[in-house]
Amino acid sequence: MGRVLLDVVEEHLDEASWHWLQRERAVCAPDFDLTETAGVEERLLSHVDGLVEAGPDVVEGFLLPALAPDDPCRASVAALALLEGGEAGWALLLEKGLGDPELRPLLRAPLSLAACPALDLRLGALLGTDVPELLAEVVGTLSARGTLSSEVVARLLQHEDARVRGSALEGALAASRQEFRTTLSRMLSAKSSVPGASLIEAGLVHGLREAWGACERAVEARESEALVLWALGGGEKDIVRLVALLDLEPLRAQVLWALGFSGRVEAADACLAWMEDPKMAALAGEAFCAITGLRLEADFILPRTGASEASESFEEEDLDADLTPRPEDDLPMPRGGAVAAWWKTVRADFAPGQRYLRGRLMDAAVLLEGLALEPMRRRHVLARELALRTRGACRVQTRARVGQQRAMLQRVASSRVQIRLQSPLAQALG
Known part of the structure; x- marks a missing residue:
């Protein structure tokens, strides 16, 4: 392989790794x-295609060395290029990747x-493998691809290993x-532990009444993953219980996130009350706008300098704060007074007992419009609601390729499945 081609391949690998990271961030x-995510994905796949088209020499010289857990993005891109490169690449990935316990978790996304x-x-x-860790990854990957047979699911739901059961869910x-x-x-009726959110969600998809009881137990046990399910499926009284959990500081961020999917006017009121708190204001604003349709721009947001000063002030008070970038760090900071004044003028247009999305x-x-147009991080929960309300008949896999997601949305739009979103979920359970 000539020097020029080597440089081109190295550039493809570097660029693909960068765009992999950008896609991972964009998805959340x-x-x-x-x-916008489609644009990032298109650039990623064009560089992956460049690696595949460079021929078999790239495999030994670039892709296999890149399969290392110390650089997750590079390893993921190398795995995707091997998979797209044909049978020989698959065999090598199976040997070098899925057999490595450290590398295996990184392969779910490219697979x-x-x-x-x-x-x-x-x-x-x-x-048929007898290695539980490998089996769990294979089952999870086939589930993500939507190709795991019901017979296999039924069998593995009873597997002795909890990781395998979790993937089967x-x-x-x-x-x-x-x-x-x-x-x-x-599984839902077991009293030994509080059911996890995946088990509760599976029970709700299958219309099991005990799933809602399990969700209530999980909320009472302060299980944060159950809060969104409670918000999606609960009635007015259930949302009041969720609002009360805002008093618990460790749960506050998760409660605000969940309230934004309830669509209830009471939830919007509760979010408004937290817009003066520098730590919670951005999350509260996001949830409030998801319900009411207010656009946080112009006079409704603090300037970047104001937001930065609020953030710096908070960090000075909390020296142990985790400074790892989070998706919510890119949210605008609402100007609480301006938002409150706007809400006072329009609140009467929102009826108690109804659910709203963007007003x-x-x-x-x-x-369905929300699934097509909402910010990427919110689409995951909207897709969960779609599956819950249709008993799994309509699904959109929000981490799949964008083209596949659009095809899924088109199939849902063309289907005749009824989707009732105003009544509490428990009313439809058997």
Whole structure:
């Protein structure tokens, strides 16, 4: 391989690694939508194509050395290029990647994104492994790709290893199956521990009444992952209970996040009250706007310098604060007084007992529009609501390739499945 080609391949690998990181951030970002994410993804895949087109010499010289856990983005790109490169690449990835416990967790995303046609069959051949960690990853990957059979799910829901059962629950979310109900019901009714959110969600998809009782137990136990499910499915009294949890400082951020998906006017009131708190203001503003439709711009936001000063002031008081960048760090800081004045003029237009998304009464069309246009980080929860309200009949995999997501949205829009979003979820459970 000539020097010039070596330089080109190195550039493809570096650029692809950068764009992989940008896509990972975009998928959870509050300021990226599906169209903007498509642009990032297109640039990533063009560099991956460049690695594949450079030929087999790239595999030994660049891709295999890049399969190292110390650089997750580079390893993920190398794995995706190997998968897109054909049978030989798959065999090497199986040997060098899935067999390495440190590297294995990094392969879920590239395995889920890969477009090679025989991948599901190749992954399915690994379902007979007796290594629980590997089995859990394979099951989780097939679940993410939407290709795990119901027979395998039913069997693995009863696996002795908790990691495998957890991955099988991802497959159980794909659709309501009669053969899952008995097992899920038994798991939900176990009194030894508070059910995890994945188990509760699977139970709700399958219409099990005990799933809502398990969700209530999880909320009472202050399990933060259950708060969103409670907000999505609860009635007015349930949202009042959720608002009360704002008094608990360790849960406050998760409660505000959940309230934004409730769509309730009472939740908007509660969020408004936290817009003067420098630590919670951005999250409160995001949730408030998701319900009311207010756009945080112009006079409704603090200037960047003001937001920075508030953040710096908080950090000076909390020397142990985690300074790792978070998606919510990119949210605008609301000007609480201006938002409160606006809310005073429009609050009467919002009816108690109704659910709203961006100021519109929530129905199927509004939900689907939200899945197409909402910020990327909020779409994951909206997709969960779609699955819950349709018993798994309608799903949008919000981490799949953008083209696949748009095709999923089109299929949902063309379906005749009824989606009722105003009534509490518990009313539809058997």
